[in-house]
Amino acid sequence: MQHGKYRFIVGFLAVPLGLYGLFVVWPFIQSIYYSFTDWTGLSPEFKMVGFDNYKRMLHDEIFWKSLQHSLLFALVLPLVTLALALFFAFMINVGGRRRRGGPVISGVRGSSFYKIVYFFPQVLSIAIVSLLFAFAYNPDSGAINSLLRGIGLDSLQPLWLGDPSLALWCVMAVLVWSTVGFFVVLFSAGMASIPTDLYEAALLDGADRIATFFRITLPLLWDTVQSGWVYMGILALGAESFAVVQIMTTGPGGPDYSTTVMVLYVYQKAFRDGQAAYATTIGVALLVVTLAFAAVVMRLGRRERLEF
Amino acid sequence: MKTTDTSAPVPAESGLPVAEIGTSPGKAPKEKKEGTVLNAFSHGILVLWAIMVVMPLLWAVMTSFKDDSSIFGSPWALPDKLHFDNWARAWTDANMSDYFLNTVLVVGGSLIGTLVLGSMAAYVLARFDFPGNRFIYFLFIGGMSFPIMLALVPLFYVVNNMGLLNTIHGLILVYIAYSLPFTVFFLTAFFRTLPTSVAEAAFVDGASHSRTFFQIMLPMAKPGLISVGIFNFLGQWNQYMLPTVLNTDPDKHVLTQGLVQLAVSQGYKGDWSGLFAGLVMAMLPVLAAYIIFQRQVVQGLTAGALK
Numbered sequence: 001m002q003h004g005k006y007r008f009i010v011g012f013l014a015v016p017l018g019l020y021g022l023f024v025v026w027p028f029i030q031s032i033y034y035s036f037t038d039w040t041g042l043s044p045e046f047k048m049v050g051f052d053n054y055k056r057m058l059h060d061e062i063f064w065k066s067l068q069h070s071l072l073f074a075l076v077l078p079l080v081t082l083a084l085a086l087f088f089a090f091m092i093n094v095g096g097r098r099r100r101g102g103p104v105i106s107g108v109r110g111s112s113f114y115k116i117v118y119f120f121p122q123v124l125s126i127a128i129v130s131l132l133f134a135f136a137y138n139p140d141s142g143a144i145n146s147l148l149r150g151i152g153l154d155s156l157q158p159l160w161l162g163d164p165s166l167a168l169w170c171v172m173a174v175l176v177w178s179t180v181g182f183f184v185v186l187f188s189a190g191m192a193s194i195p196t197d198l199y200e201a202a203l204l205d206g207a208d209r210i211a212t213f214f215r216i217t218l219p220l221l222w223d224t225v226q227s228g229w230v231y232m233g234i235l236a237l238g239a240e241s242f243a244v245v246q247i248m249t250t251g252p253g254g255p256d257y258s259t260t261v262m263v264l265y266v267y268q269k270a271f272r273d274g275q276a277a278y279a280t281t282i283g284v285a286l287l288v289v290t291l292a293f294a295a296v297v298m299r300l301g302r303r304e305r306l307e308f
Numbered sequence: 309m310k311t312t313d314t315s316a317p318v319p320a321e322s323g324l325p326v327a328e329i330g331t332s333p334g335k336a337p338k339e340k341k342e343g344t345v346l347n348a349f350s351h352g353i354l355v356l357w358a359i360m361v362v363m364p365l366l367w368a369v370m371t372s373f374k375d376d377s378s379i380f381g382s383p384w385a386l387p388d389k390l391h392f393d394n395w396a397r398a399w400t401d402a403n404m405s406d407y408f409l410n411t412v413l414v415v416g417g418s419l420i421g422t423l424v425l426g427s428m429a430a431y432v433l434a435r436f437d438f439p440g441n442r443f444i445y446f447l448f449i450g451g452m453s454f455p456i457m458l459a460l461v462p463l464f465y466v467v468n469n470m471g472l473l474n475t476i477h478g479l480i481l482v483y484i485a486y487s488l489p490f491t492v493f494f495l496t497a498f499f500r501t502l503p504t505s506v507a508e509a510a511f512v513d514g515a516s517h518s519r520t521f522f523q524i525m526l527p528m529a530k531p532g533l534i535s536v537g538i539f540n541f542l543g544q545w546n547q548y549m550l551p552t553v554l555n556t557d558p559d560k561h562v563l564t565q566g567l568v569q570l571a572v573s574q575g576y577k578g579d580w581s582g583l584f585a586g587l588v589m590a591m592l593p594v595l596a597a598y599i600i601f602q603r604q605v606v607q608g609l610t611a612g613a614l615k
Contacts, residue, residue: 008517009432016429016488017444023485024451027459027466034462041465088357091350108351116602117358120365122609123598125546127564128590131571132368141380143367150384181361186610230453238455243548247568263457270461271553283458290455 031280041276053281062257062265063282067289069168070262073175073241074293078232081176082225085183088118090213092184093191094199115188118181126178126240130247133174137161137248161249164258171244171259175236183228190224191217226301233293237286238263262286365591372584379580391581398585406559407566408589413476414562415544418483422540423533425484426491431521433492434499435507445496451489460553467554474557482550487540494539498532499525538601538608545594563590 035053039046057063092111108114121129136143137160145157161167194217202212218225235241242263246252253260253268262282270279371379372394374387398404433445463482464473472478502525510520526533548564555561561569567590570583598605 004517005436006438009436009438011518012428012432012521013444016425016492019425019481019485020448020451020488023463023466023482024459024488025447027462028454030462030466031458041461088354091354108354114354114358115606116599117361119598119606120361120595123542123594123605124591125548125564125594127546127548127568128587131567131587132364134571136364136367143364143384146382146384177360180357182609185606189610234453234455238457239549242457246552247571263455266457266461267553271464276461279461280458283455283461286455287458290453294453 031283034277035281035284037277039277040274041270041279042274046277049277053278056278057281057285062260063285065257066260066262066265066282067285069260070237070241070286070289072168073172073236073261074233074289077172077175077179077236078229080172081179081232082183082228084176085180085187085228086218086221086225088114088180088184089187089191090217093188094209094212094217115185118184120181121178122182124178126243127247129174129178130244133170133177134161134248137170162255164255167249167255167259171241171248174244174248175240179232179235179240183232186228187221187224190221194220222301226297229297229301230294233297234290237261237290237293242267262289365595368584368591369588372581372588374581374584376579376581379584394581394585395589397579398582398589402570402579402582402586403561403566404563404586404589407561407563410476410560411545411562414479414483415541417477417480418487418544419537419541421480421484422487422491422544423537426488426536427495427526427529427533428521429488430492430495431499431525434496435504445492448489448492451486452493456486456549460549464553474555474560476560479551479555479560479562482554483544483547486550487544491536491540494536495529495532498529498536502528534604535608538605542594542605542609 034046036048036050037046038049038052092108092114139145139157139159139162142160144160148154148156158166160170198216198220199212202216207215241261245259245261245264246267249255249259251257251259253264263286266279266283266286269275269282367384370387373390373392374385374394375391378385378388429448433441433448467473467478467482470478472481506528507520507524510524511517515523546564547562548568551562551565555565558569567583567586570586
């Protein structure tokens with residue numbers, strides 16, 4: 001298969017690689033370079049300023065707030081989402097009543113219905129989901145508070161997104177709502193590939209469901225859980241959190257910077273405040289956080305691979 | 309994951325082996341009761357979450373048929389009559405029709421481009437040995453874990469300098485570039501699983517490399533292309549961050565942007581019912597497509613993460 005091989009390879013790779021290099025790789029390299037300049041983004045002139053932007057960043061209170069919020073996103077969101085998803089997936093696949101003469105392990109009735117419904121938010125744009133929940137959270141006329149009034153909790157009328165101590169949690173709840181379904185389906189597929197004789201053996205030995213979950217399901221599903229963890233963390237640090245915070249919160253990022261996340265801060269510095277160089281500096285910090293997060297999860301979660 | 313049925317390797321390092329968990333055989337009555345309680349409990353939780361998922365969506369559909377005063381006055385009340393005019397207003401006055409058209413053009417163009425270019429790159433990377441193969445592969449893969457926002461700041465000026473800012477074709481090119489990492493990753497793995505003998509036979513019969521690719525390999529890779537196509541379709545249809553930065557001209561807005569813009573401008577225009585109609589209009593086609601192609605969608609979206 002040597003005839004014209006290299007011509008073919010070059011011909012096939014040139015366009016995709018060129019496009020990728022021009023629009024993805026080149027901007028990444030540029031932005032690291034720009035973080036050492038005083039470029040505003042508005043005029044083409046700039047000069048090198050060394051580590052000035054990085055020094056400024058270390059003294060920027062809002063940067064530290066955004067870092068804190070992003071870290072909270074990366075820790076809490078995967079934890080809550082994956083725990084909920086594992087629980088639902090286990091209930092759907094293994095939680096069913098044992099029927100006489102039926103299989104030892106069975107899902108609850110209507111398991112495929114649950115899987116279809118839970119997946120709904122995953123196909124919707126996060127922008128649409130955010131808009132919807134922004135209405136639901138509205139303190140006066142929103143669906144949540146009027147539901148609370150409807151069941152007699154007139155005294156309990158939180159400001160939700162308007163309350164600096166609540167706003168960040170409201171935003172996170174929306175992200176949990178929209179991503180749990182994906183992981184339920186993902187884990188269900190993983191659970192379906194665990195051989196049933198393992199469950200049979202455990203049940204014969206008298207293990208209850210909780211023991212079955214922690215001793216069989218979770219260890220055998222660990223690889224999937226771990227890659228889900230990394231995937232969710234990257235989402236929570238990046239594009240998804242940008243959309244929810246930018247669309248839902250006042251400011252955006254408010255009230256009082258209580259919901260500013262790193263990715264939003266980069267956007268605001270670059271495209272609102274005309275400080276492109278400083279924005280790329282925060283972007284580099286975001287890159288470091290993302291890579292560190294992935295490395296930590298892979299390292300902490302490493303364990304002997306189980307073949308079954 | 310491997311599914312060889314050996315019963316031996318039960319979790320060894322994570323504590324007790326399964327066999328030691330409990331040993332008494334005569335537990336039948338207790339177990340039965342536990343099963344019933346647990347069953348009711350698990351059903352309850354599952355139903356509750358299903359309601360929590362469906363409720364906001366149904367609420368949005370219901371609200372899109374109400375008039376403005378009842379949206380704010382009594383959010384949970386059923387509409388007094390079906391205000392279809394909301395939908396008409398959203399479609400024409402609020403430019404939803406333009407946003408739809410823009411989105412269809414952008415997603416259509418970038419989906420085709422992504423699949424063609426992605427499969428070409430993936431095929432070469434999966435099937436040919438040449439110096440730099442690994443490097444190019446990892447260059448593509450690396451794009452999956454980098455925060456896109458970091459690149460967006462310089463990208464804005466790259467696109468601007470090329471005169472592609474606020475153009476449909478500019479957006480298409482950027483969408484393709486940012487969809488390539490996952491597409492190449494997924495399709496490279498897929499092409500590796502296809503048998504080599506067919507391509508070799510075609511080659512022996514005198515077909516050129518590119519003819520072998522387009523007439524033999526692409527049809528064989530159809531299942532993979534469908535999965536990754538659905539994945540990219542949803543990602544590109546729902547894309548919000550890229551157009552927000554690169555496509556600021558209101559005439560060129562895509563659906564997600566247009567809706568957000570609409571929501572912001574309602575502060576002074578006050579056509580909330582029209583906005584809800586727009587929201588539902590944007591939701592329904594994807595939800596309908598999902599319900600019809602449910603199996604393929606789920607496969608497409610989870611396939612990458614299971615690898």
